[in-house]
Amino acid sequence: MAQVVATRSIRANYFSKASGSLQDPVEKLKPASFASKVLLPDHRKSNAVVLTRNSRITAKRASRAEPELIPVSPEDVLKREEQYEQLRGIQQVGDGSVGMWSKPTVRRKTKIVCTIGPSTNKREMVWKLAEAGMNVARLNMSHGDHASHQKVIDLVKEYNAQSKDNTIAIMLDTKGPEVRSGDLPQPITLTTGQEFTFTIKRGVGTPDCVSVNYDDFVNDVEVGDMLLVDGGMMSLVVKSKTEDSVKCEVIDGGELKSRRHLNVRGKSATLPSITEKDWDDIKFGVDNKVDFYAVSFVKDAEVVHELKNYLQSCDADIHVIVKIESADSIRNLHSIITASDGAMVARGDLGAELPIEEVPLLQEEIIRTCRSMGKAVIVATNMLESMIVHPTPTRAEVSDIAIAVREGADAVMLSGETAHGKFPLKAVKVMHTVALRTEATISGGEMPPNLGQAFKNHMSEMFAYHATMMSNTLGISTVVFTRTGFMAILLSHYRPSGTIFAFTNEKRIQQRLALYQGVCPIYMEFSDDAEETFKTALALLQKQGMVKEGEEVALVQSGRQPIWRFQSTHNILVRKV
Ligand SMILES: Nc1ncnc2c1ncn2[C@@H]1O[C@H](COP(=O)(O)OP(=O)(O)O)[C@@H](O)[C@H]1O
Ligand SMILES: C=C(OP(=O)(O)O)C(=O)O
Numbered sequence: 001m002a003q004v005v006a007t008r009s010i011r012a013n014y015f016s017k018a019s020g021s022l023q024d025p026v027e028k029l030k031p032a033s034f035a036s037k038v039l040l041p042d043h044r045k046s047n048a049v050v051l052t053r054n055s056r057i058t059a060k061r062a063s064r065a066e067p068e069l070i071p072v073s074p075e076d077v078l079k080r081e082e083q084y085e086q087l088r089g090i091q092q093v094g095d096g097s098v099g100m101w102s103k104p105t106v107r108r109k110t111k112i113v114c115t116i117g118p119s120t121n122k123r124e125m126v127w128k129l130a131e132a133g134m135n136v137a138r139l140n141m142s143h144g145d146h147a148s149h150q151k152v153i154d155l156v157k158e159y160n161a162q163s164k165d166n167t168i169a170i171m172l173d174t175k176g177p178e179v180r181s182g183d184l185p186q187p188i189t190l191t192t193g194q195e196f197t198f199t200i201k202r203g204v205g206t207p208d209c210v211s212v213n214y215d216d217f218v219n220d221v222e223v224g225d226m227l228l229v230d231g232g233m234m235s236l237v238v239k240s241k242t243e244d245s246v247k248c249e250v251i252d253g254g255e256l257k258s259r260r261h262l263n264v265r266g267k268s269a270t271l272p273s274i275t276e277k278d279w280d281d282i283k284f285g286v287d288n289k290v291d292f293y294a295v296s297f298v299k300d301a302e303v304v305h306e307l308k309n310y311l312q313s314c315d316a317d318i319h320v321i322v323k324i325e326s327a328d329s330i331r332n333l334h335s336i337i338t339a340s341d342g343a344m345v346a347r348g349d350l351g352a353e354l355p356i357e358e359v360p361l362l363q364e365e366i367i368r369t370c371r372s373m374g375k376a377v378i379v380a381t382n383m384l385e386s387m388i389v390h391p392t393p394t395r396a397e398v399s400d401i402a403i404a405v406r407e408g409a410d411a412v413m414l415s416g417e418t419a420h421g422k423f424p425l426k427a428v429k430v431m432h433t434v435a436l437r438t439e440a441t442i443s444g445g446e447m448p449p450n451l452g453q454a455f456k457n458h459m460s461e462m463f464a465y466h467a468t469m470m471s472n473t474l475g476i477s478t479v480v481f482t483r484t485g486f487m488a489i490l491l492s493h494y495r496p497s498g499t500i501f502a503f504t505n506e507k508r509i510q511q512r513l514a515l516y517q518g519v520c521p522i523y524m525e526f527s528d529d530a531e532e533t534f535k536t537a538l539a540l541l542q543k544q545g546m547v548k549e550g551e552e553v554a555l556v557q558s559g560r561q562p563i564w565r566f567q568s569t570h571n572i573l574v575r576k577v
Contacts, residue, residue: 121155139170150288173293179214285318398434402434481504505525554573
């Protein structure tokens with residue numbers, strides 16, 4: 001219902017019902033202003049910015065509640081939202097039904113992945129990020145050690161244990177066979193035209209020579225190759241090689257810091273996708289029962305099978321997200337995604353290995369491929385890069401988030417913005433606001449092109465499809481009960497315009513579902529009696545303010561493992577709360 005309810009809540013809160021005029025939430029709560037009386041109705045008449053999408057599943061109510069522009073800049077959204085929440089809080093003292101629904105983690109459908117690093121690895125920041133809208137905490141194993149990552153895992157688990165209505169998934173991102181420059185005592189400046197050397201000798205860090213962490217670097221590169229440092233922030237051309245060094249000329253200079261990415265344009269390193277360090281980190285993830293692995297530099301499906309076999313052998317129920325970031329992974333895109341549980345468009349390395357202008361096209365294709373196979377998809381890197389140092393994003397960054405949301409990504413990711421940036425909470429708030437605003441312009445779910453083929457479970461697919469139709473045409477939320485997460489993921493795949501309230505009696509499944517678009521995962525003990533469980537679930541939604549008395553929901557009983565069903569009979573009920 002998020003879209004429909006979000007649309008409704010926009011109508012209820014942002015627009016004056018009586019006049020039908022467009023009002024900003026703060027203005028609505030204040031006496032009528034000149035702007036709301038004079039300027040905004042004109043703006044509304046022009047209808048210039050109402051966005052609609054072609055959709056094969058019609059959304060009658062959603063289209064009636066067609067969204068309209070709230071004419072504010074991203075910075076204003078932050079201030080306005082704060083003012084609005086304050087004013088609304090004052091107005092709603094004594095209203096017990098506000099609860100969860102106003103929380104960033106519920107109304108928004110597109111999920112937010114935050115990389116945790118020095119700016120955010122303390123208890124207070126993990127809490128604040130979670131309350132600001134983080135859905136998944138990402139640990140990048142290229143940095144830090146097990147002790148520092150353990151601390152973060154424990155903090156997230158502590159948050160989850162004490163939070164009644166929110167849950168954060170944990171994603172362990174492997175270092176992979178990435179090539180990086182070594183540690184430096186302090187950053188060094190590379191000047192255009194200067195000679196600079198990369199060496200495979202360990203521990204070198206002078207103004208004109210630095211170590212590389214990969215012994216075959218000298219064999220893999222050729223004279224004339226273009227080396228990109230830090231995703232292309234600096235570039236060098238290879239001039240000559242010795243047994244242990246590569247001499248280069250700086251083409252684009254800049255500041256070289258410790259452990260920066262090194263890519264050779266058009267080439268992948270000849271290293272295995274899962275290195276010894278990665279296996280060590282994967283075991284660390286198994287011991288800590290993380291929810292997802294993001295596997296770096298996956299070249300082929302074989303690697304995914306190898307990891308999945310290993311996880312099965314140690315009885316670890318951890319989902320595998322493949323990072324698409326090399327030329328090899330693009331060549332084998334279909335088979336890699338088929339073997340995995342989802343993919344990440346890792347635009348940093350992807351745009352260094354392949355021509356940068358290919359990145360938006362590949363992003364679209366990867367999202368489309370994942371969507372057609374019912375796999376999760378995350379768009380990553382540079383989404384709010386300028387917010388590492390500035391309190392407000394560039395307009396291009398705002399558009400970038402909106403594009404990923406409209407293309408149908410399950411999640412958008414913050415990297416340096418939350419790991420080592422100056423404004424991690426503001427970055428999450430901007431991402432939240434932009435995603436929510438964009439979602440309100442998407443009318444009705446889009447039907448995946450391969451209907452009935454992705455899950456090879458036709459009965460469940462048919463029920464997910466029809467529940468989506470019902471949700472879209474009636475403008476209602478979906479309620480599903482799931483022990484494995486399967487039916488909630490399947491419903492998410494169809495992108496119903498309403499929220500998917502997924503009740504599960506497994507904490508692990510609740511955490512996993514935090515990644516999936518439109519799914520609001522809720523933990524609940526199931527009783528042996530179906531009717532009693534339904535009643536408890538609906539009462540809980542009502543108590544939390546997520547549905548109102550008299551509202552209808554589509555209640556779906558389907559999925560691979562029958563719950564309260566005899567002979568696997570499936571059904572969808574429309575229930576009044
Ligand atoms: N666990 C960590 N410890 C220290 N620094 C980190 C950590 N995680 C991320 N960072 C910092 O944040 C930056 C951006 O994060 P990310 O994009 O995940 O890394 P990278 O692009 O280096 O793989 C990193 O380059 C690093 O400087
Ligand atoms: C997400 C990416 O990977 P990492 O941050 O691990 O380099 C990327 O390259 O875009």
